[in-house]
Amino acid sequence: MLAIRIVPVLLWDEHGAVKGRQFSKDRHIGSMMDRIRLMERRDIDELIILDVVATPEKRGPRFEDIKHFCENLFCPVTVGGGVKNCHDIQRLLANGADKVAINTAAFENPGLIDEAAKKFGSQAVVVSIDVWEGSVHTHCGQRDRHCDPVWWAQDCESRGAGEILLNSIERDGSLDGYDLDTIAAVSAAVSIPVVVAGGAGTYEHFADALKAGAHAVAAGAMFQFKDLTPKGASRYLHERGFQVRL
Numbered sequence: 056m057l058a059i060r061i062v063p064v065l066l067w068d069e070h071g072a073v074k075g076r077q078f079s080k081d082r083h084i085g086s087m088m089d090r091i092r093l094m095e096r097r098d099i100d101e102l103i104i105l106d107v108v109a110t111p112e113k114r115g116p117r118f119e120d121i122k123h124f125c126e127n128l129f130c131p132v133t134v135g136g137g138v139k140n141c142h143d144i145q146r147l148l149a150n151g152a153d154k155v156a157i158n159t160a161a162f163e164n165p166g167l168i169d170e171a172a173k174k175f176g177s178q179a180v181v182v183s184i185d186v187w188e189g190s191v192h193t194h195c196g197q198r199d200r201h202c203d204p205v206w207w208a209q210d211c212e213s214r215g216a217g218e219i220l221l222n223s224i225e226r227d228g229s230l231d232g233y234d235l236d237t238i239a240a241v242s243a244a245v246s247i248p249v250v251v252a253g254g255a256g257t258y259e260h261f262a263d264a265l266k267a268g269a270h271a272v273a274a275g276a277m278f279q280f281k282d283l284t285p286k287g288a289s290r291y292l293h294e295r296g297f298q299v300r301l
Contacts, residue, residue, distance in 0.1 A: 057270075057298075058298050058299055058300045059265060059270070059272070059292065059297055059298060059299050060100050060101050060250070060270075060271035060272075061099075061100060061261065061271070061273075061274075061285045061288045061289060061292075061299070062099075062100065062101045062102065062103055062133075062250060062271055062272070062273040062274075062285075063094055063097075063102055063103070063273070063274065063275070063278045063285060064102075064103045064104075064105065064252055064273050064274060064275040065087065065090050065091065065094070065102065065103070065104050065105070065275070066080075066105050066107045066275060067087045067104065067105070067106060067107065068080060068106070068107055068108040069108065069117075070083055071083055071084075071085055071086050071087050072084045072085055072086065072087045072089075072090045073107060074228060074275055074276050074279050074280075075227075075228055076227060076228035076229060077196070077224055077225065077227050077228065078107070078185075078195055078196035078224050078227055079228075080107050080108060084279055087120075087124060088123075088124070090279075091124055091127075091128065094128075095127065095128065095129075097284055097285055097286065098286065099130055099285050100130060100131075100285065100300055101130055101131045101132070101133070101271075102128065102130055102131075102132050102133070103132075103133045103134075103135075103156070103220070103250075103252075103273055104121070104124060104132060104133070104134050104135075105134075105135045105136050105156065105183075106135070106136025106137055107136065107195055108136075108195075109136040109137025110136065110137055110158070110159050110193075110194055110195055111194060111195050111197065112137075114137055115137045115138070115139060115143055116134070116136060116137045116138060116143055116146070116147055117137075118146050118147065118150050119150075121134055121147060121150045121151060121152060122150035122151055124151070125150065125151025125152065126151060128151070131153040131154065132151065132152055132153050132154075133152065133153065133154040133155070133156055133181055133220070134147050134151075134152035134155055134156065135155065135156030135157065135158065135181070135183055135220075136156075138155060138156070138157045138158075138160055139160045140160070140167065141167070141170055141171055141175075143155075144157075144174075144175060144179070144180075145174075145175070148175065148179060153179070154178070154179050154180070154181050154217075154218070155171075155175075155179060155180065155181065156181040156182070156183040156220055157171070157180070157181070157182060157183065158182070158183040158184070158185065158193060159193040159194055161182050161211070162191065162193050162200060162202075162207070163193070165210065165211075165214060166214075168180060168182060168211055168214035168215055168216050169214045169215055171215075172214065172215025172216065172217070173215065176217070177215050177216065177217035177247075178217045179217065180215065180216050180217050180218075181216065181217065181218045181219070181220050181250075182208075182211040182216045182218075182219055182220070183219075183220040183222065184204050184207060184208060184211075184219060184220065184221050184222065184241075185222045185224055186204045186221065186222065186223055186224065186234070186237055187199070187223075187224040187225055188225065189203075189204070189237070190202060190203075190204075191203070191204050192224060196224045204221070204237060204240075204241055205240050205241055205244045208221075208241045208244060208245050208249075209244050209245055211245075212245045212246065212247050216247060217247060217248075218247055218248045218249075218250060219241065219245065219247060219248070219249045219250065220250045220252065220273070221237065221238065221241055221249055221250065221251050221252070221269075222251075222252045222253045223237065223251075223252070223253030223254055224253065225253075226253045226254030227252075227254065228275070228276045229254050229256070230254070230255070230256025230257075230276055230277060230280075230281070231254055231256060232255070232256065232257075232260045232263060233251055233253065233254045233255060233260055233263065233264045233267075233269075233272075234253065234254065235263060235264065235267045238251050238264055238267040238268060238269050239267040239268050241268075242267065242268030242269055242270070243268055248270035248271060249268070249269055249270050249271075250269070250270065250271040250272070250273050251264050251269040251271070251272055251273065252273040252274065252275070255272065255273075255274035255276075255277045256276070256277050256281070257277075257283075258283065258287065258288050258291035259291075260272075260277075261274075261288055261291075261292060262291075262292060262295060262297070265292070265297060272288075
């Protein structure tokens with residue numbers, strides 16, 4: 056069995072790092088490089104970096120910024136935001152990303168998942184699924200697609216996605232815990248890893264998500280605003296019988 060991953064999430068726009076609630080982008084929390092250096096000092100297992108304004112602004116990824124962010128990181132990095140095609144994926148991988156998260160473009164052109172998996176391997180392709188009240192949303196949570204996240208996750212897997220990043224819009228930034236029902240339903244429906252985000256505020260919330268079926272747990276606000284760390288989470292989970300990297 057693979058060790059459980061604990062993954063910090065950093066969100067950013069052209070002004071720096073942000074962390075709001077329910078996908079709002081109105082709370083800036085400082086320099087992205089300062090946040091990345093903090094993650095480096097914490098010896099993290101993995102990192103997710105998402106550009107939260109690229110798709111709403113109808114632009115592509117900021118490749119040079121991603122190169123700058125990734126050049127001193129010595130852990131796997133998943134990068135997303137504004138990805139439209141395989142050319143974008145190729146450039147992100149060339150600029151330091153280990154995996155690329157696609158959301159809106161994957162939903163609007165599911166063939167992109169097939170193409171990317173064939174060109175770069177499933178291990179490089181993460182489909183990010185944002186959920187609000189049981190329905191898939193795209194465009195950074197702004198557009199309801201009236202789609203069942205379980206069905207969409209299964210379709211993504213069948214097309215070659217190597218991982219699902221499952222986000223709860225409702226619980227994002229709340230620190231009140233994950234959407235366990237959706238986690239359980241999606242995790243039971245696919246065989247690829249499901250990384251869950253949105254709502255973590257305590258180490259116990261990680262345990263709850265893993266018991267519900269998640270393969271990895273991700274958190275943003277919890278590691279930004281509370282005196283909690285990925286290593287602290289690893290120790291907590293290890294003491295409770297979960298297989299983690301210490």
